[in-house]
Structures are given as structure tokens and as C-alpha cells.
Amino acid sequence: MPTIASLKKGQKGIIKTFSLDLVPLKLLEMGCLPGNEVTLVQLAPFHDPLYLNINGSHLAIRKEIAAQIEIELIP
Amino acid sequence: MAQQINVALVGNPNTGKTSVFNRLTGLNQKVGNYPGITVEKKEGLSKLGRGKKAHILDLPGTYSLNASSVDENVVIELLLNKNDKDFPDVAIVVCDVENLKRNLLLFTQIKDLGIPAILAINMSDRMQRKAISIDIPAMEARLETKIALISSRKNEGFEYLKELISNYKNISTKACMDATVIAPEYFERLKRTFPNQELYKLWLVITHDVNFGKLDRNEFKGVGSFQIESTGTLKRLQQKETIKRYQFINETLKETLFIDTANAKDLRSRFDRVLTHKVWGYVIFFGILLLMFQAIFDWSSYPMDFIDTTFASLSEWMMHTLPPGDFTNLLAEGIVPGLGGIIIFIPQIAFLFLFISVLEESGYMSRVVFLMDRIMRKFGLSGKSVVPLVSGTACAIPAIMATRNIENWKERLITILVTPFTTCSARLPVYLIIISLVIPEERIMGIFSLQGLTLMFLYFLGFASAIVSAYLLDKVLKIRNRSFFVIEMPNYKVPMPKNVVITVVEKTKSFVLGAGKIILAISVILWVLASYGPSNFKKAESLVMEANKGNDISQKELEAKIASFKLEHSYIGIIGKGLEPAVAPLGYDWKIGIAIVSSFAAREVFVGTLATIYSVGSEEKETIRNRMAAEINPILGAPQFNFASGVSLLLFYAFAMQCMSTLAVVRKETNSWKWPLWQLFFMSSLAYIVALGTYQILN
Ligand SMILES: Nc1nc2c(ncn2[C@@H]2O[C@H](COP(=O)(O)OP(=O)(O)OP(=O)(O)O)[C@@H](O)[C@H]2O)c(=O)[nH]1
Numbered sequence: 001m002p003t004i005a006s007l008k009k010g011q012k013g014i015i016k017t018f019s020l021d022l023v024p025l026k027l028l029e030m031g032c033l034p035g036n037e038v039t040l041v042q043l044a045p046f047h048d049p050l051y052l053n054i055n056g057s058h059l060a061i062r063k064e065i066a067a068q069i070e071i072e073l074i075p
Numbered sequence: 076m077a078q079q080i081n082v083a084l085v086g087n088p089n090t091g092k093t094s095v096f097n098r099l100t101g102l103n104q105k106v107g108n109y110p111g112i113t114v115e116k117k118e119g120l121s122k123l124g125r126g127k128k129a130h131i132l133d134l135p136g137t138y139s140l141n142a143s144s145v146d147e148n149v150v151i152e153l154l155l156n157k158n159d160k161d162f163p164d165v166a167i168v169v170c171d172v173e174n175l176k177r178n179l180l181l182f183t184q185i186k187d188l189g190i191p192a193i194l195a196i197n198m199s200d201r202m203q204r205k206a207i208s209i210d211i212p213a214m215e216a217r218l219e220t221k222i223a224l225i226s227s228r229k230n231e232g233f234e235y236l237k238e239l240i241s242n243y244k245n246i247s248t249k250a251c252m253d254a255t256v257i258a259p260e261y262f263e264r265l266k267r268t269f270p271n272q273e274l275y276k277l278w279l280v281i282t283h284d285v286n287f288g289k290l291d292r293n294e295f296k297g298v299g300s301f302q303i304e305s306t307g308t309l310k311r312l313q314q315k316e317t318i319k320r321y322q323f324i325n326e327t328l329k330e331t332l333f334i335d336t337a338n339a340k341d342l343r344s345r346f347d348r349v350l351t352h353k354v355w356g357y358v359i360f361f362g363i364l365l366l367m368f369q370a371i372f373d374w375s376s377y378p379m380d381f382i383d384t385t386f387a388s389l390s391e392w393m394m395h396t397l398p399p400g401d402f403t404n405l406l407a408e409g410i411v412p413g414l415g416g417i418i419i420f421i422p423q424i425a426f427l428f429l430f431i432s433v434l435e436e437s438g439y440m441s442r443v444v445f446l447m448d449r450i451m452r453k454f455g456l457s458g459k460s461v462v463p464l465v466s467g468t469a470c471a472i473p474a475i476m477a478t479r480n481i482e483n484w485k486e487r488l489i490t491i492l493v494t495p496f497t498t499c500s501a502r503l504p505v506y507l508i509i510i511s512l513v514i515p516e517e518r519i520m521g522i523f524s525l526q527g528l529t530l531m532f533l534y535f536l537g538f539a540s541a542i543v544s545a546y547l548l549d550k551v552l553k554i555r556n557r558s559f560f561v562i563e564m565p566n567y568k569v570p571m572p573k574n575v576v577i578t579v580v581e582k583t584k585s586f587v588l589g590a591g592k593i594i595l596a597i598s599v600i601l602w603v604l605a606s607y608g609p610s611n612f613k614k615a616e617s618l619v620m621e622a623n624k625g626n627d628i629s630q631k632e633l634e635a636k637i638a639s640f641k642l643e644h645s646y647i648g649i650i651g652k653g654l655e656p657a658v659a660p661l662g663y664d665w666k667i668g669i670a671i672v673s674s675f676a677a678r679e680v681f682v683g684t685l686a687t688i689y690s691v692g693s694e695e696k697e698t699i700r701n702r703m704a705a706e707i708n709p710i711l712g713a714p715q716f717n718f719a720s721g722v723s724l725l726l727f728y729a730f731a732m733q734c735m736s737t738l739a740v741v742r743k744e745t746n747s748w749k750w751p752l753w754q755l756f757f758m759s760s761l762a763y764i765v766a767l768g769t770y771q772i773l774n
Contacts, residue, residue: 021310025141025317031321044448059563
């Protein structure tokens with residue numbers, strides 16, 4: 001199952017599921033919820049952190065968390 | 076008392092809350108602290124017209140009422156406590172028109188508390204560029220509120236906003252949605268037990284560890300039995316709540332907010348392509364840092380020279396004009412030089428905060444965090460440590476407070492512990508004066524001034540020690556912590572001059588007043604200690620005359636001998652002599668020893684202390700620097716400030732934890748004495764050892 005961490009720059013996906021224990025509440029409140037669209041905007045060197053557009057909000061998270069959030073790729 | 080309406084400004088970070096606050100209150104504002112914690116409390120008065128006034132409180136930015144930091148706790152503690160004197164009659168929820176979807180989450184929560192809430196949609200000047208239009212009446216109906224479309228940048232819509240505040244009684248207190256559907260049975264039970272309470276309010280009280288001391292306990296007697304045992308269950312409910320709220324918001328926006336994507340212009344991606352680029356991003360960041368240091372060291376030297384000479388002449392003028400006596404001496408020898416030592420900082424502090432506030436306002440700081448996170452993590456820090464470390468070059472106190480948005484406790488603790496290594500502006504006067512005394516005024520290859528390079532090296536040393544200690548701490552500290560790093564990447568904006576000016580003025584003012592008080596007190600104490608003494612001091616004149624009987628010396632020399640005899644036998648001289656064995660191996664005499672001890676309160680006191688000690692009893696008031704250059708060490712018979720002792724002093728100040736206020740802030744932020752004491756011990760021993768080694772080798 002692909003996760004946000006496996007997105008390529010410019011690629012989009014739909015958030016499927018994630019373990020609630022590993023993802024902070026703040027991220028949910030910023031729009032990271034199942035069903036929402038996520039785009040990878042930019043990558044820092046070493047593929048970490050990731051600069052995302054989730055549901056219209058622009059934010060950056062570390063790869064560690066990104067790898068917990070499963071998505072379905074939009075071709 | 077005239078009617079005053081209590082207003083609280085709430086909103087997500089970066090929605091322009093502070094700008095709205097500045098527009099509403101002008102310079103009529105006051106920045107303080109919430110009692111017991113170091114969260115900034117900003118309040119001000121706003122004239123609403125027709126004799127009405129509003130007391131405006133700017134609450135810390137928060138994404139939701141599910142608080143997870145001290146700053147956010149302030150918000151929910153206030154909103155839950157009807158008895159607080161600041162409890163709002165009406166809340167203004169500030170939103171960014173481009174981020175309405177996310178910003179409204181907080182709005183729906185506030186509505187659930189039954190507090191009348193006005194929705195202020197800010198940045199309306201951006202609507203055209205982004206091709207956004209809003210059906211205000213429809214949105215007002217859906218959200219059960221009144222909406223003011225405002226632009227702090229263009230100063231539009233504030234008249235209407237003030238009118239809404241004046242007539243806050245007309246604003247509905249009804250909730251706009253029902254969040255209790257996430258656990259119907261649970262909330263049904265809660266309602267039966269507390270028929271008169273807002274359910275959402277109870278929910279927050281139950282799920283949060285807020286300060287119940289301030290809440291009326293009786294009001295909530297019995298909530299204990301509703302506690303949710305497992306954090307897993309709680310989080311699942313909070314997720315459900317969030318989803319529920321977003322559903323409502325999405326439905327609302329679908330019918331009321333229209334974006335014509337074809338016509339929207341996007342600057343963000345164009346800027347980001349360069350500013351977060353793998354190579355250019357870093358080049359630009361270092362370029363900005365260079366520019367910043369150039370401003371702090373080069374441009375500010377002109378006003379600083381001016382201040383220095385002005386205070387020297389002021390003190391001389393007082394000596395000559397005021398009637399002679401203890402009071403004049405205290406003024407001219409104690410207070411004026413002491414004050415000069417602090418006012419001289421203003422240009423540098425102002426430049427630094429100017430840069431920091433422009434970088435923050437423009438949205439660039441978040442890009443720096445993004446670029447630096449991975450690198451900083453190698454040293455146990457976070458990308459968010461960059462802001463504290465850079466602010467640390469102004470002052471460690473605001474810098475340590477700025478660590479609050481680092482979610483990971485270990486990374487935050489390490490940042491707090493190492494920030495005092497960065498070269499704060501209080502070290503600058505010490506560095507500048509010593510460098511000008513012991514480093515030759517030469518240029519290398521005709522371009523780089525040797526003195527400038529030395530200063531740059533000291534800054535580099537500060538950062539390097541911070542980074543190396545962070546690395547060591549990361550290895551030593553056994554704290555397990557998951558990284559919950561989330562950072563918003565705001566839109567790029569041209570900073571608003573009004574905001575920048577207010578930040579610079581506020582920060583400079585609080586620095587000068589805070590440090591000024593300490594310095595003033597210490598100067599007075601030092602002056603007293605230096606101007607009085609036990610029996611030998613009182614008999615100074617006759618003793619010196621006695622000793623020099625038969626020697627053929629001029630009146631002037633005799634006076635100088637008396638003055639230095641007096642100083643040595645004053646209380647301060649006695650203390651200093653006692654200290655001498657400890658500082659002599661580092662190359663210092665007792666006067667420097669005194670200056671080091673008194674500058675434990677704050678580093679910049681060092682120069683002021685020497686100024687006070689040297690000017691006591693001396694006839695001419697010269698600049699401090701000339702006075703120091705002329706100082707002869709009686710044992711060596713050579714200038715006291717030579718290369719070896721100078722470098723040793725520079726390094727001492729580079730490492731030593733010489734700042735009481737920083738220790739106090741570390742105590743507050745870490746909630747224990749363990750860390751500040753540890754920090755004090757570690758930094759001071761390091762400083763002593765390095766200074767000792769340096770002097771012994773160079774000498
Ligand atoms: N275009 C536009 N920009 C604005 C407006 N109001 C504020 N800004 C900009 O928005 C950014 C954030 O403003 P602040 O007032 O610092 O926002 P804040 O909500 O207090 O942010 P925090 O201090 O992080 O909580 C700044 O760059 C402002 O210049 C507005 O009406 N129009």
C-alpha cells in the first residue's frame with residue numbers, strides 16, 4: 001500500500017487510513033483525514049521533510065509520519 | 076465606569092490576528108505575561124465610537140480547542156472560565172479568506188461554547204487575485220453569526236467590525252452544528268447529569284488537564300465519573316469530532332464560497348521553486364544571514380559610537396554643572412555610565428528584530444524550518460530550532476520562549492539548553508570593547524579587518540558550541556519521544572510596515588526596560604560599595620600623605636594615588652581582592668573579577684561595572700575604552716588588557732552562563748530547577764577551563 005512518503009514530487013493521492021496513535025491530532029485538525037486529497041509540493045534533501053498540500057492546507061511533515069499515512073494514488 | 080466590552084481575539088496562527096489587533100488598538104496596547112507562565116499577554120483598548128470602548132485581548136494562535144501546548148492552554152482556560160476578569164463578552168474569530176476551510180474548525184468549536192462569536196474574514200484584499208467570492212448573508216445564516224469582511228492591510232471593514240462589537244448583544248449564542256452525535260449515548264448521559272451546562276464545555280473540561288484552580292469546582296462536581304479511560308478511545312472520538320466538523324464546514328462552503336480556479340494567480344509555487352530549492356534555497360538563506368550580520372555589526376556601529384560619546388560627555392557635564400556631593404557622584408559615576416551601557420544596545424537589538432519580524436511576516440521563516448529540519452535533526456535539534464538559535468543572537472530569553480512550538484520534548488529541551496551558547500547582543504559590548512583593545516586594527520589582504528574577523532569567529536564559535544553540545548546532549552539524554560513535527564507553510568506576503576514597527580518597538584522596549592532595571596540596580600550597588608569602606612578607607616588621605624611624605628610628587632599624582640588607595644580599600648576592593656586568587660590564573664585583576672561577578676546578573680553589566688569602577692574618583696570622564704586601554708596591572712607593570720588576558724576574557728564570555736534572566740526563563744519553560752542549574756554548572760566550568768587554558772598558553 002503506498003503512503004504519503006512514497007509520493008513523487010507533484011503527484012497526488014487520496015488519504016485512506018492511518019493508525020491514530022502514530023499521527024498527531026494537530027495534523028488531523030489541519031485537514032489530514034481519510035478521503036481528503038494530498039499533493040506532494042516539494043521535498044527537502046534526503047526526501048525529508050515533505051511539503052504537502054492536504055485539502056487546500058499547505059504544511060510540512062517528517063517522513064516518519066508520512067510513512068504512516070496510507071493513500072491511494074491518483075494517476 | 077463607562078461601559079467597556081471585553082473582546083477576545085482568537086484564530087489560527089497566520090490568519091493575521093496580530094494585524095487585526097494592531098488595527099483595532101493602534102499603539103494603545105500593553106504586552107505582559109500571564110501570571111506564572113511566560114506566555115505573552117497582549118491587550119489593548121479600542122474606541123468603538125459613540126463613547127463605547129472595548130478591551131481587546133489577543134489570545135495565542137491555535138488550530139483548535141484541543142490544546143496541546145502552554146500557549147493553547149491559555150485559550151481554553153480563559154474560554155472555559157466565566158469568572159475570569161478577561162472572560163469575553165464576545166469573541167472575534169479571525170480567519171484568512173484563503174484558508175477558510177481549516178480556520179472555521181476553531182470557529183465551530185467556539186460557537187459550541189455558547190460564547191457570542193463574530194467571524195472576521197481577514198485578507199479580503201486577496202480575494203480578487205485568487206478569484207474568490209463569498210455569499211455573506213448565506214454564510215451568516217449557516218454559521219449563526221455576523222460576518223465582517225476585513226483587510227488589515229488596506230484597513231478596510233474595521234468600521235463595520237467595531238459596529239458589530241458595539242452591538243454584540245444581537246449576536247446569536249446558538250451552536251451552528253451538533254458535534255455530540257459522535258457519541259450519542261455518552262453525551263445523553265452527560266446532559267442528564269448537567270442539564271444547565273454546554274455539553275461541549277463539559278467535554279473540554281473532561282478531556283483536558285486545564286488549570287482547575289481558576290474554575291469554579293462546584294460547577295463541575297462529578298465530571299470525574301465521565302473520564303475517558305483509554306487515550307485510544309479519546310483520540311478516536313476527537314478524530315470523529317474533527318471529521319464531523321469538517322463535514323459541516325464543507326457543506327457550508329460549498330453553498331457560500333466560490334473560487335474561480337481558472338482565474339486564480341499563484342505566486343506561492345513560483346517562489347517556492349527557488350526558496351525551497353535543494354541548492355538555491357540554502358544559498359539564499361545564508362545570504363540573508365550574512366546581510367543580517369552585516370546590519371548588526373556594521374550599520375549599527377554609527378549610532379552606537381554616537382551613544383557612547385554622548386553618555387561620556389553627559390556624565391562629565393553633570394560633574395561640572397551639578398552641585399558637588401554624593402548625589403551628583405552617584406548620578407555621574409554610577410547611574411549615567413550604567414545606563415549608557417544598556418542604551419548602546421538599542422541599534423543592534425532593533426536591527427535584529429527588524430530582520431526576524433520581516434522574515435516571519437513574509438512567510439519565509441517556515442521555508443527555513445523546512446530546509447533545515449533534516450540537518451538539524453542530525454544534532455538532536457529540529458528545523459524549528461533555527462528560529463530560536465537565530466533569535467538567540469539578539470537575546471536568549473525570547474529565543475527560549477520561541478522553542479514552544481517544537482512538539483518533540485527532547486528536541487525542545489536540547490534547544491533550550493544550547494541556545495544560551497549563541498552570541499547574544501549582551502555579549503557584544505564585552506566583545507567589541509575587548510577586541511578594540513587587544514586585536515590590532517589591521518586588514519588582511521587589504522580587505523578583511525582583523526577585528527571584524529575576530530568578531531565573526533566568536534559568532535561562529537557560539538553556533539559551533541551550540542551545535543556540538545546539542546549533539547552530545549542527544550547522545551546523553553535518555554528521553555524517548557515520537558516526533559510530531561507539523562508546520563504550516565503560509566502564503567508569501569509583503570510584510571506590513573505597521574506590524575514590523577510595532578514588533579521592533581515592543582521587543583526593544585521590553586529588552587531595554589528589563590535589562591535596564593537590573594543594570595541600574597547593580598550600578599547603584601556597585602557605586603555604593605566603591606564609594607564607602609571600613610577604617611582604612613576613611614583615613615585614606617592621611618595614610619597616603621604619610622606614605623608619600625618627603626617624596627616630591629605633584630598634587631595631581633597625589634590625588635590619583637589617594638583615589639586608587641580608596642578604591643582598593645573600599646568594600647568592593649576588599650571583595651575583589653578576595654576573588655583575585657580565583658581569577659588571576661585567567662589573567663585578570665581584581666577589578667575584572669568584580670566585573671565578572673556582577674555581570675553574572677547580565678553580561679552587559681561587565682562594561683558598565685568597569686565604567687563605574689574606573690570612573691569613581693577619576694577627574695576626567697573619558698570614553699570607557701580609553702580608560703581601559705590606560706589601565707596598568709600593578710603586578711605586571713604592563714597594560715592589563717593585553718592579548719593573552721583579552722583573548723581569555725573573550726572566550727570566558729563566549730561560554731559562560733552569565734545571565735540570571737535566562738536561568739529564570741529556563742526554569743519556567745522546563746518546569747524544574749534541574750536543567751538551569753545543570754546548564755549553569757556546565758557552561759561556567761567550561762568557560763573557566765577554556766579561559767584558564769588559553770591564558771596559560773598565550774602568556
Ligand atoms: N494581504 C493581506 N495580508 C495580511 C492581512 N492581514 C495580515 N496579513 C499578513 O498575514 C501575515 C500574518 O499576520 P500576523 O498578524 O502576524 O498573523 P497572526 O495570526 O498574528 O500570526 P501568529 O503571530 O503566527 O499567530 C503577515 O505577513 C501579515 O502581513 C490582510 O488583511 N491582507
